[in-house]
Amino acid sequence: MPMAFGREATADPVIFALFFATAMAISALPVIAKTLMDLNLYRTDLGMIVVSAAIFDDLIGWTIFSLILGMISADGTTLAVATTLGLTLLYAALMLTVGRGLIHRALPALQAYTQGQGGVLGFAVTLALFGATFTEYIGIHAIFGSFLVGIALGASHHLHERTRMLLEEFVSFIFAPLFFGSIGLRVNFLTQFDWGLVLTVLTVACCGKLLGAYIGARWGGLPNRDRWAIGFAMNARGAMEIILGLLALEAGLITQRLFVALVVMAIVTSAVSGPLMRWSLQRRSTHRIVNHLVPARFRRELAASTRRDAIRELVTMAVAQADLNVDGVESAVWEREQLLATGIGRGVAIPHARIEGLKAPLVAVGLSDRGIEFDAPDGQPAHVVFLLLTPRKDPAVQLELSANISQIFREPQALDKVQQIQNYTEFLAVLKTLEPRPKA
Incomplete structure (x- = not known):
């Protein structure tokens, strides 16, 4: 069965199963945030719930996937899997506690003694590169280190909303085009497109995410319409899914057929997230x-x-x-x-x-x-x-x-x-x- 889902013949079936489960569970926080802003929901209680859930979802998902990559590359490094696991968890704990506190204290000084937004932007990029370097050194992919730096930086209320938007635009206009351009050079989407696999991945991804989010929202005591809205929002995968698939492809864990299916799934779920959220919420009785x-x-x-x-x-x-x-x-x-x-x-x-x-x-x-x-x-x-x-x-x-x-x-x-x-x-x-x- 794993081979039918796009596992490489040389990949460990257990590791592939862990990857596939993580890929189905991941969400795209940037896409979700932009969708909420477009629907005027970002600053509402519903928006806060969705964003918090997406952050937690991505944190757990990327932690698991980073450990998977560490398990794959453990034989080629001097660090054992157990050591890699310990260092990863230690880095995550320190970055989200001590590191977050230090960043929170440093931001006011940067804003006071640097010109414009350049100081904060340079600080953020430097920290992200440092986090990437450290996690790459211990055998975990660099993106996990930068991801945790972003969470710690974003947790500070000293980081003004305007600066957050500037950072997002910086990444979107400079790094994102290079990333997506490189994907097109690596994979032939026409020859590797498999209708059966694409539909299977899309069905599993949507059903699993919608059902999971609906049950979670129900446990949280939210009304039925909000449950579906949260499910449709969390279903957006975006670039996060593509990055996840690309790293698995580079690690020799999945075939190009599965990677193409993941890319299509990421695009489709991101495209329908906003319209489905709007549809689920428009049935409300309007309060003026x-x-x-x-x-x-x-x-x-x-x-x-x-x-x-x-x-x-x-x-x-x-x-x-x-x-x-x-x-x-x-x-x-x-x-x-x-x-x-x-x-x-x-x-x-x-x-x-x-x-x-x-x-x-x-x-x-x-x-x-x-x-x-x-x-x-x-x-x-x-x-x-x-x-x-x-x-x-x-x-x-x-x-x-x-x-x-x-x-x-x-x-x-x-x-x-x-x-x-x-x-x-x-x-x-x-x-x-x-x-x-x-x-x-």
């Missing part, structure tokens, strides 16, 4: 932000100049007539904000939290002419801040309201129009004119 606004929870000019103060000011205004504790609600919103900043770009931020005991959504809105830093992807401060407090038992409401706000401010002139208003009535009128018309 304008239906939850009231004059008492609107402020034309916020007194706050920082993110924490803005949240405090909006929470105080939101719960003034509700049976809620200001400090408790503020702590919940700020805790969520620290997990993932809620600036969505285009001058808008949507801090939010799900509150125990709340029966209906509470929305407070504040404007700031000078702007408040909410770590948005475009690097721009927030001039319109929506605070969303929603029932803990109904996670769909927060997702729908956030999506509705994102749709309204997708209009290029939306922020300019809002900043020209003088009172609540004008604000409500502008939102209603900007709001997309519901589909018939």
Whole structure:
């Protein structure tokens, strides 16, 4: 059976089975993140769950695959498999604990004493090369070392969202074209294309990922529609799958037929991930932000100049007539904000939290002419801040309201129009004119 799935004749069947299982389980975090951004879901609770799951999935998957490569090459190095395993786990543990802490402390100094984003970019590339060199030395592929450096670097809240986008563009525009070009030179896709193997790999990959993600989301208490959305998101494989297959091909573990099947599977799953997510979520009953606004929870000019103060000011205004504790609600919103900043770009931020005991959504809105830093992807401060407090038992409401706000401010002139208003009535009128018309 392994031979039918594309195992090289000289490869160990057990190692091949471990590889194939890992290849079916891997996800493509960059593709998932981009899909969530396109659907205006990246900063929502659902988006945070998907991204966290994808990071954990990739961490476990690449750890297992790196050990597989170490097992293959162990006979050709001075390190035994057990030693390689121990060094790999030690490196991972140190990088994700001590290394992460040191990086977190170093970033403010780099941002303070270097010009622009160049210092952080150079620091990130140097660290990635160091991690790659070390893991290559101990018998594990270089990509695993760089991958762990990326996780440790990305865990710091000192790494601004704008810098993250710059790093992604740097890799996408310089390294990615070279990588994909090299693949085309190595493999003849026309002669190695096997319809039966492609369909088998695609079926196993999709069924396994969708079922696994659905069961996990169900255990997490998420509603049925969110379970399918998470499954469709996690099903995207992208470049991660292609890299995995290429390394296995170079190691003599798989045939070119299986590599081509993995590439096709990666492309198909990435292409359908976004449309299927949109389809699974469009069946929701639509909550419109304008239906939850009231004059008492609107402020034309916020007194706050920082993110924490803005949240405090909006929470105080939101719960003034509700049976809620200001400090408790503020702590919940700020805790969520620290997990993932809620600036969505285009001058808008949507801090939010799900509150125990709340029966209906509470929305407070504040404007700031000078702007408040909410770590948005475009690097721009927030001039319109929506605070969303929603029932803990109904996670769909927060997702729908956030999506509705994102749709309204997708209009290029939306922020300019809002900043020209003088009172609540004008604000409500502008939102209603900007709001997309519901589909018939």
